[in-house]
Amino acid sequence: MHIKYTGIYMKEQNMATYIIRRILFAILTLIIISIISFVIIQLPPGDTTSIRLQVLQTSGIQVNQEQIDQIRADFGLNKPLYQQYFFWVGNMFRGDFGESFGYNAQVNQILKERIPYSLLLAFLSIIIVYIISIIGGIISALRQHSAFDYSMSVVSFLGLSIPEFLFALVLMYAFFKLFGISMGGFYSQGMRDAAWSLAKLWDLIKHIWAPVIVLSAVSTAFTIRVLRASMLDELRKPYVQVARSKGIPEAKIIFKYPLRVALNPVISTIGYILPTIISSEMIVAYVMDLPTLGPALLNAALTQDMYLVGAIVMILSAITVFGTLVSDLLLVFTDPRIKY
Amino acid sequence: MEKTKNKDKKKYRVSEDMSYGSIILMQFRKHKAAQLGMIVLIILYIMVIFAPFFAPHDPQRRLQVPYMPPMGIHFIDTEGNVQRPFVYGVEMETNKETFRREYVIEPENKYPIKFFIRGDSYKLWGIFESDIHLFGVESDEGLFLPFGSDKLGHDIFSQIIFGGRISLTIGLIGVFIITLIGVVVGGISGYVGGATDNAIQRTIEVIRSIPMIPLWMGLAAALPANWPQFKIFLAVVVIISLFGWTTLARVVRGKFISLREEDFIMAAKVSGSNQFQIITRHMIPNFIGYILVNVTITIPTMILGETTLSFLGLGLRSPTISWGVLLRNAQGLQSISLYPWLLIPGAFVILSVISFNIIGDGLRDAFDPYAVTRR
Numbered sequence: 110m111h112i113k114y115t116g117i118y119m120k121e122q123n124m125a126t127y128i129i130r131r132i133l134f135a136i137l138t139l140i141i142i143s144i145i146s147f148v149i150i151q152l153p154p155g156d157t158t159s160i161r162l163q164v165l166q167t168s169g170i171q172v173n174q175e176q177i178d179q180i181r182a183d184f185g186l187n188k189p190l191y192q193q194y195f196f197w198v199g200n201m202f203r204g205d206f207g208e209s210f211g212y213n214a215q216v217n218q219i220l221k222e223r224i225p226y227s228l229l230l231a232f233l234s235i236i237i238v239y240i241i242s243i244i245g246g247i248i249s250a251l252r253q254h255s256a257f258d259y260s261m262s263v264v265s266f267l268g269l270s271i272p273e274f275l276f277a278l279v280l281m282y283a284f285f286k287l288f289g290i291s292m293g294g295f296y297s298q299g300m301r302d303a304a305w306s307l308a309k310l311w312d313l314i315k316h317i318w319a320p321v322i323v324l325s326a327v328s329t330a331f332t333i334r335v336l337r338a339s340m341l342d343e344l345r346k347p348y349v350q351v352a353r354s355k356g357i358p359e360a361k362i363i364f365k366y367p368l369r370v371a372l373n374p375v376i377s378t379i380g381y382i383l384p385t386i387i388s389s390e391m392i393v394a395y396v397m398d399l400p401t402l403g404p405a406l407l408n409a410a411l412t413q414d415m416y417l418v419g420a421i422v423m424i425l426s427a428i429t430v431f432g433t434l435v436s437d438l439l440l441v442f443t444d445p446r447i448k449y
Numbered sequence: 450m451e452k453t454k455n456k457d458k459k460k461y462r463v464s465e466d467m468s469y470g471s472i473i474l475m476q477f478r479k480h481k482a483a484q485l486g487m488i489v490l491i492i493l494y495i496m497v498i499f500a501p502f503f504a505p506h507d508p509q510r511r512l513q514v515p516y517m518p519p520m521g522i523h524f525i526d527t528e529g530n531v532q533r534p535f536v537y538g539v540e541m542e543t544n545k546e547t548f549r550r551e552y553v554i555e556p557e558n559k560y561p562i563k564f565f566i567r568g569d570s571y572k573l574w575g576i577f578e579s580d581i582h583l584f585g586v587e588s589d590e591g592l593f594l595p596f597g598s599d600k601l602g603h604d605i606f607s608q609i610i611f612g613g614r615i616s617l618t619i620g621l622i623g624v625f626i627i628t629l630i631g632v633v634v635g636g637i638s639g640y641v642g643g644a645t646d647n648a649i650q651r652t653i654e655v656i657r658s659i660p661m662i663p664l665w666m667g668l669a670a671a672l673p674a675n676w677p678q679f680k681i682f683l684a685v686v687v688i689i690s691l692f693g694w695t696t697l698a699r700v701v702r703g704k705f706i707s708l709r710e711e712d713f714i715m716a717a718k719v720s721g722s723n724q725f726q727i728i729t730r731h732m733i734p735n736f737i738g739y740i741l742v743n744v745t746i747t748i749p750t751m752i753l754g755e756t757t758l759s760f761l762g763l764g765l766r767s768p769t770i771s772w773g774v775l776l777r778n779a780q781g782l783q784s785i786s787l788y789p790w791l792l793i794p795g796a797f798v799i800l801s802v803i804s805f806n807i808i809g810d811g812l813r814d815a816f817d818p819y820a821v822t823r824r
Contacts, residue, residue, distance in 0.1 A: 134651070134654070137651075137655075138654070138655045138658055141655050142655070142659060145659070145664070146667070149667040149668060149670075149671060152668070152671030153670075153671045153673070266803065266806065266807075267799075267803070269806065270749065270799055270802040270803040270806055271799055271802075272753045272756055272757055272760075272795075272798060272799075273757075274757060274760055274776075275776070275792070275795040275798065275799070278779060278785055278792060278795070279792065279795075281782050281785070282782070282785045282786060282789060282792070285782060285786050286786070380657070380658065381657075383660075384657075384658065384659065384660040384661065385660075387660040387663070388660040388661050388662035388663065389662070391662045391663055391666065392662065392757060392760075392761065395761065396780070406663055406666055406667075407666065407761055407762075407763075409670070410666045410667065410669065410670030410763055411670070411762060411763070413670055413671070415670070415671075418666070418667050418670050419667070421663060422663050422664060422666075422667045425660050425663045426658070426659045426660060426663075426664075429658055429659070429660055430658050433658055
């Protein structure tokens with residue numbers, strides 16, 4: 110009795126240390142990512158004010174040395190690099206990501222408009238990835254070497270081999286040619302600036318499915334393979350045989366036991382899926398003309414609007430780190446066999 | 450059914466006197482799709498190596514036919530006579546209703562497609578001067594554009610062949626960097642162990658949690674616009690290979706850790722081999738297969754990386770030709786609905802990526818040590 114109690118106690122303590130360790134690691138990751146983002150901001154030759162000065166000068170405003178020094182002081186550019194880094198991080202915590210020269214606006218203003226759409230796209234895509242790959246993976250594993258299984262392998266092979274932007278382009282072309290629908294954007298003309306209403310929501314639904322399909326393609330292809338493999342492993346185990354010999358209905362056998370075990374590696378793939386979807390979103394949003402973080406990052410990158418670039422890289426990485434952390438913590442509760 | 454299976458077994462039976470290499474080769478031969486992928490890639494690489502010979506035109510030459518659709522090859526003329534392959538002449542006309550340029554076929558002008566024809570002069574690899582092309586039509590009579598032309602009248606087929614030079618080599622150079630870093634870092638991590646191992650593994654986890662494309666875009670954004678194209682090319686290679694080594698490093702580390710405990714390594718140690726000998730003579734040959742598989746499946750990710758960056762305008766830029774640069778012409782619904790043939794370079798990207806992936810699959814099966822006994 111006493112020993113048993115200690116066992117449970119040990120497990121809970123291990124779990125607690127694991128969770129704390131996991132959170133600490135996420136924070137460490139964020140720190141490293143912030144350093145990388147800061148380095149990216151600093152990479153282009155010349156400091157960030159020089160572009161701003163150029164803009165001012167080309168618009169005919171004379172800038173004297175005093176004003177230059179003033180701007181440099183505002184941005185903390187006259188301090189050593191490590192102090193600039195802390196200056197930047199400190200501002201970030203206050204919600205100030207600096208200024209975008211390209212958009213001539215506060216970076217956080219641009220982020221505020223675009224992050225919700227990026228999150229919505231990522232969220233919907235992940236749901237679609239899981240729905241399709243769980244159904245497809247189960248059928249593939251149960252009907253191994255069937256026509257369905259082979260066609261699933263071919264489709265997932267293609268999914269891994271087609272660059273997202275090409276897939277988006279081909280899909281847009283096909284729908285235009287076949288149905289005369291021109292895809293792109295989240296809303297129809299005129300709906301974009303309308304107030305929120307059911308009609309606007311319906312309009313959004315009519316547009317958003319296309320990018321969601323493109324975004325989920327690669328990850329679905331990957332996840333189907335993972336689930337199929339782990340399901341096949343599980344189905345071969347003796348306990349399934351025992352359950353069958355006891356006369357438990359086949360559906361119950363599959364859904365009650367092997368599926369639950371086989372799903373664990375799938376849940377843990379979110380650490381791969383989330384960065385992939387966020388990455389693809391950059392490109393697909395650009396091709397399909399969506400007002401998400403992707404086109405903003407691209408625009409900023411092309412004009413060397415480095416504060417915006419750094420901020421978006423930072424935000425996107427933070428989203429994936431947070432998502433992976435949540436999935437890892439979830440796994441603690443869904444998989445009792447996990448080792449800490 | 451049973452009979453064919455036996456026959457199959459006989460053909461692919463492993464005998465005692467077969468070497469490790471020949472077993473793998475035999476296993477690989479079983480994978481028919483991988484063989485097909487191999488043939489496709491060999492053809493593609495031969496084409497890009499001898500690009501000026503296989504391309505009917507100089508890819509930079511502006512023919513006076515913007516946005517010409519792909520030209521069909523005909524075997525039967527309007528009178529129904531079968532003859533050697535030919536193309537019709539075309540006349541550019543402006544549609545009076547849409548005011549768009551249109552190309553009208555002239556059935557009275559037929560240009561036979563000839564082989565080893567004289568056309569634009571070129572210097573192969575900067576050494577051999579020539580003007581012989583594999584195929585084409587007599588240059589002063591008509592034009593043969595199998596995949597049509599782009600906005601400036603460049604022959605897309607020739608551009609694809611020349612673009613392959615960059616798109617297909619970027620993977621090879623990048624994979625070299627990745628393999629080098631992956632093996633060294635993974636090897637250190639697995640062999641040294643302890644705190645070093647821990648630090649390296651945590652670093653790998655950090656890298657893997659960063660979404661790659663935004664990071665690439667951020668790094669590519671920092672490239673100065675006035676750099677020469679060759680420098681940009683190298684920078685793009687470095688950017689896409691900088692963080693791609695983590696998968697290989699993990700596999701190598703795992704192999705090092707499991708091999709470290711093996712008896713034959715202990716035997717080598719006892720009989721006086723030094724660490725360098727143990728690693729290079731006894732450990733690496735044991736997982737060379739995994740490295741090879743990793744190399745084959747990493748090349749396509751590099752090809753996709755270059756294509757994507759160039760497509761976005763962050764990588765290589767025109768007049769340099771790569772498949773990504775070519776696809777940049779196909780942006781937006783407007784241009785692809787009017788000129789869908791601008792998407793053809795994409796087919797070559799997919800073809801080469803699929804080929805590499807299938808070969809990777811075949812190699813993985815071939816190197817799987819259990820595969821021989823299982824079948």
